[in-house]
Amino acid sequence: MDDGLGPAFASRMECLNITGLSIESDYQLVVEHALEISKFETAIFADASLNSPPPFTFEEIIKTPSGKFNGHSLAPEEVLHFAKTMFSAKTRGFLLGIRGYEFNGFGEKLSDEAEKNLNEAVAFLEKAFKSPNGPV
Amino acid sequence: MSKTKVIVIDPVTRVEGHGKVTIHLDDENKVTEARLHIVEFRGFERFIHGRPYWEVPVIVQRLCGICPVSHHLAASKAMDIIVGARNISPTAEKLRRLMHYGQIMQSHVLHFFHLCSPDLLFGFDSPAESRNIFGVVEKMPELAVQGVMMRKFGQEIIQATAGKKIHGTGAVPGGVNKNLSISERDHFLKDIAKMKAWALSALALAQKYTLDNIKAVQAFATFNSSHLSLVRDDGALDLYHGNLRAIDAGGNIIFDQADYRDYSKYIMEEVKPWSYMKFPFIKSRGHLDGWYRVGPLARLNACGFIDTPEAGKALQEFKAITNGAPNHMTLAYHWARMVEVLHCVENIEKLLNDPDLQGKDLVVKGARAEGGVGVIEAPRGTLFHHYKVDENDLVTFCNLIVSTTNNNEAMNRAVKKVAQDHISGQKKITEGMLNHVEVAVRAYDPCLSCATHAIGKMPLLVEMYGPDGELLDSRGQYL
Numbered sequence: 044m045d046d047g048l049g050p051a052f053a054s055r056m057e058c059l060n061i062t063g064l065s066i067e068s069d070y071q072l073v074v075e076h077a078l079e080i081s082k083f084e085t086a087i088f089a090d091a092s093l094n095s096p097p098p099f100t101f102e103e104i105i106k107t108p109s110g111k112f113n114g115h116s117l118a119p120e121e122v123l124h125f126a127k128t129m130f131s132a133k134t135r136g137f138l139l140g141i142r143g144y145e146f147n148g149f150g151e152k153l154s155d156e157a158e159k160n161l162n163e164a165v166a167f168l169e170k171a172f173k174s175p176n177g178p179v
Numbered sequence: 180m181s182k183t184k185v186i187v188i189d190p191v192t193r194v195e196g197h198g199k200v201t202i203h204l205d206d207e208n209k210v211t212e213a214r215l216h217i218v219e220f221r222g223f224e225r226f227i228h229g230r231p232y233w234e235v236p237v238i239v240q241r242l243c244g245i246c247p248v249s250h251h252l253a254a255s256k257a258m259d260i261i262v263g264a265r266n267i268s269p270t271a272e273k274l275r276r277l278m279h280y281g282q283i284m285q286s287h288v289l290h291f292f293h294l295c296s297p298d299l300l301f302g303f304d305s306p307a308e309s310r311n312i313f314g315v316v317e318k319m320p321e322l323a324v325q326g327v328m329m330r331k332f333g334q335e336i337i338q339a340t341a342g343k344k345i346h347g348t349g350a351v352p353g354g355v356n357k358n359l360s361i362s363e364r365d366h367f368l369k370d371i372a373k374m375k376a377w378a379l380s381a382l383a384l385a386q387k388y389t390l391d392n393i394k395a396v397q398a399f400a401t402f403n404s405s406h407l408s409l410v411r412d413d414g415a416l417d418l419y420h421g422n423l424r425a426i427d428a429g430g431n432i433i434f435d436q437a438d439y440r441d442y443s444k445y446i447m448e449e450v451k452p453w454s455y456m457k458f459p460f461i462k463s464r465g466h467l468d469g470w471y472r473v474g475p476l477a478r479l480n481a482c483g484f485i486d487t488p489e490a491g492k493a494l495q496e497f498k499a500i501t502n503g504a505p506n507h508m509t510l511a512y513h514w515a516r517m518v519e520v521l522h523c524v525e526n527i528e529k530l531l532n533d534p535d536l537q538g539k540d541l542v543v544k545g546a547r548a549e550g551g552v553g554v555i556e557a558p559r560g561t562l563f564h565h566y567k568v569d570e571n572d573l574v575t576f577c578n579l580i581v582s583t584t585n586n587n588e589a590m591n592r593a594v595k596k597v598a599q600d601h602i603s604g605q606k607k608i609t610e611g612m613l614n615h616v617e618v619a620v621r622a623y624d625p626c627l628s629c630a631t632h633a634i635g636k637m638p639l640l641v642e643m644y645g646p647d648g649e650l651l652d653s654r655g656q657y658l
Contacts, residue, residue, distance in 0.1 A: 070345040074293060074312075075331040108313065128316050129324050 044150055045143025045157040048091035052141060055165045061172045071116040077125035081132035087168070088119040091157070092140030098160035101167070104136035139164060184208070186602070186652050188613055198625070200616055202598045204651075208605060213598035215590050215620060216454050224577040232261055232568045233352055239564070240346045242581075245626055247346050248282035248337055249557030249582075252419070253564040256553030258352035260440070261568060263545025270538030271354035276419045277530045278340035278349060279555070280523040283418060285333025286558035287475075287516045287523075290624045291381060292326025295513060298618050299388050304611030325377045329520075332367070332374055336527065339363045354542035364531050371528045375489070378524045382493055382517040389514045393500070398600070400509035400593040400619040403428035404470065405461065406477035407585065409556050412436065414483030416494075416522065418556040424481050425461055425471060430505050433461060439554035442563055448580065456587050459580055470588035473560025474623060475515035480505040487529070490522035509593050512622045550576070557582045559624050583625040593619040608652055 053068035067079060072088070080086035092100065108121045117125075119138055126132035141164045145154040153161065186202035203212040223242055230238060236254040240247035252275055259267055267275075297310045300319065309317070316323045334344045339359060341347025349355050389396050405428060409421035423445065425433040437445055449458040449466050460469030471477070479498070485491040497506070497518055506515075530536060550567035560582035567576035583590075597619045601612050 073330075074289070074327050075334060078327055078331060124313075125316065125327075129320060129327065 044145040044147070044152070045154055046091050046146050047151065047153060048141045048143050048157055048161055049089055051153060051161055052089045052139070052164060055161065056168065059165075059169055059172075061169070064172060072119065072122050073117060074122075074125060076117070076122045077132075078130055080122060080134050080136070081126040081130035083134055085135050085137065086123070086126075087137045087139055088122075089139040089141065089164075091143040091146075093143070093146070095140040095142050097142040097156070098163040099139060099141045099167070101137060101139050101164075104138055139168070184651050186608060186613070187650065188616055198620070200594055200620070202594075202602060202616070204603075208603065210595070210598045210603040213591075213595040213616075214453065215587075215594050224579055227566075227574050227577045230574050231572050232258055232566065232574060233572075235566065235574060236350055236352070237346070237348055239579075242579075243626055246282065246286055246557055246559070246582075248278055248341065249555055249562050250564070251341065251347065251350055252279055253553040253555045253557070253562045254566075255350035255352065256420075256555065257551035257564045257566050259354075259553070260551030261548050261566070262352040263547055264353035264543045265545065266543070267354045268538065268540040268543055269535050270358060270540055271542065272419075273530055273533060273535050274340050274355045274358060275350055277359070277527060277536065278337055278347075279419050280526045280530070281333045281336025281340065283333075283558045284520055284523040284527070285330045285337070286624075287520045288326055288329040288333065288381075290558075291385065291513060291516055291520075292322060292329075294624070295618075295621055296322065296326075298614070298621070299385075299513065303615050303618050304609075307610055307614070310614070325381070329374060329377055329381075332370060333523075336367065339367070351542060353544045356541065358538060358541065359531075359536040361537065364536065367527070368531050371524070371531065374524050375521070375528065378517070378521040379489065382514075382521050385514040385517040386493075386496065389508075389511060390500070396508050396510045399615075400596050400622070401507050402509075402592050402596055403507050404472045404589055404592075405433060405464070406480040406505060407461075407471045407473050407561055408478040408481035409439070409554060409561060410436075410482050416478055416482035416485045418478075418519070418523075420555070423554075423561075426481055426505060428505060428507065430480075430503075433463065439563070440552040442552060442554065442565070442580075446563075446580065448584075454587070457580070457584050458587050459585055460588075471585070472589045473582055473585040474512065474558075475519050476506060476509075476512045477560065478556060479515045479518060485518075485522055487522050487525035490518055490525055493518045493521060509619055509622045512624070516624070559583055559626055560585050581626070583623070586623050586625065590620055590623050590625060593622070613652075 050068050053066050056064065057066045065083070104120050104123055106120045108118070108124045119136060123134065123136040126134050142160050143157045184204035186204065188200040199216050201214050201216065202210055205211050227235065227238060236251050236258060239250040239254045242250050293312045296315055297312065301310050301314060312323065337347065338344045341349035342357070349357060405425055407423065407425045409417055410424045411417040411421045423437040423439050423442065424435045427433055434445055445462055446459050447462045449460060451458060458470065460466045461471060462469065479494060485494045497514060553564045555562050562582050563580040565578040566574055569575050594616055597615050601615045602608055605612065
């Protein structure tokens with residue numbers, strides 16, 4: 044269902060074969076992602092959103108990490124923080140939240156509304172990546 | 180009649196899954212009871228019913244995002260039996276072993292460098308604001324980076340053998356679906372010396388911490404217990420395959436070389452009303468005395484030797500501090516874990532140089548069976564998967580005893596011991612005191628998600644209640 048918006052977005056973007064764009068689709072964010080994103084000027088963290096305004100939100104990550112890393116998975120701002128502190132990265136981070144609606148059911152298909160939002164998010168990023176100024 | 184107060188730690192932090200600790204105090208603040216509660220439930224054993232058996236090694240990985248490879252391999256071993264592959268090909272076994280060593284390495288490394296190191300490096304009572312990975316990155320950046328690089332290496336081994344870092348498909352009933360290419364092999368070989376050096380350095384750090392603080396380590400959450408592990412037929416440590424060995428607190432054999440397919444002859448499971456996690460015990464000893472520990476500490480206690488040179492030497496040094504008797508110190512789990520990391524790195528190097536990894540004999544099959552049991556030594560301990568399938572190839576029965584479940588009683592005892600030693604009788608309960616309780620739980624590196632078959636976020640809550648049942652204090656790092 045709509046919790047698959049993140050992988051679906053990754054898959055759609057991969058098909059566009061945009062020069063300079065590298066896609067990684069993972070179950071959760073972990074510490075070694077800090078190393079991965081440190082090699083890039085820009086990192087976009089994309090996932091389904093439970094309650095953001097449709098069709099999607101796209102904003103720069105400026106939040107400071109809580110400093111309360113408790114387990115194995117990290118928040119995007121924590122990955123960005125570790126990239127900067129451990130690997131001296133200058134990477135800018137952005138959060139793409141694609142609005143989803145159905146999170147409780149089983150199934151591989153996205154809801155129709157989520158599919159529409161996904162299309163808009165992909166079109167937005169495709170246009171941005173192909174613009175002379177890059178994605179951001 | 181005296182009344183009871185209860186402290187609750189909820190969520191318990193820097194562990195995987197969601198649990199809470201309750202500590203009951205009497206009117207003099209003496210601890211009367213302390214328990215680790217698991218507060219999630221998913222019922223994985225039930226909803227796997229009706230699925231075709233060949234899907235199981237992939238589906239069961241959804242139990243956990245932390246140790247999916249262990250579930251993948253344990254389920255695959257069970258399915259080997261179902262497809263009649265009592266002996267898979269050497270190439271398949273070696274590729275599975277490579278995957279498994281990569282998994283144990285990355286799991287242990289994450290735990291040591293990023294979850295428990297803040298306690299060991301800064302002290303259990305140090306300020307909570309910096310007693311975390313952010314503090315480690317700030318004060319010991321090289322250590323934090325080593326942790327990331329070693330974990331990455333382990334994850335890439337998994338990706339190369341399983342197809343993906345998480346939720347791969349490399350192991351299939353009867354074998355594996357791909358071998359390791361020469362270019363993949365060379366990619367790992369170029370970094371193996373560095374990994375070994377870092378593993379030795381991490382081992383030295385864990386050993387030094389234990390020896391420098393030996394009195395405190397001996398006193399902290401230490402209690403006698405039995406220990407259970409797979410061992411090879413010659414008694415060597417074997418993380419992928421072997422037979423079951425259980426020893427008592429004095430090191431005497433309870434059972435040895437027990438075929439794990441007959442696990443139910445040796446192990447029973449008890450249910451308690453206050454936890455979703457089961458309490459396994461050794462049948463012959465009964466439910467009161469039959470509990471045991473699993474995982475790195477239990478494995479080093481149960482095995483006779485380690486067959487890789489550096490880890491073999493490290494085991495001898497580990498055993499020397501107890502003169503060869505079982506080590507019952509909860510904090511020694513950290514040292515034992517680093518011995519295993521070194522063992523895994525040594526094994527990875529050995530396997531990478533083995534041409535069987537480029538073999539083409541990937542899958543074998545034989546006479547179909549109605550059920551199968553697969554057991555593996557997962558990072559956190561012995562992991563049992565048991566399935567039965569019908570004539571339509573659909574699963575009709577599933578029983579899982581996951582590593583953390585095996586340690587359930589031990590973790591409860593650790594919580595109680597620390598609560599009695601560090602909280603009992605204190606007028607004021609500090610954050611540092613409550614962190615001691617978490618440190619004890621954390622030493623077991625519990626995966627509460629697996630243990631309860633739930634997707635977890637690893638918080639753990641501590642709550643303290645007073646004589647009238649009132650909530651006196653509550654803490655958790657998510658608060």
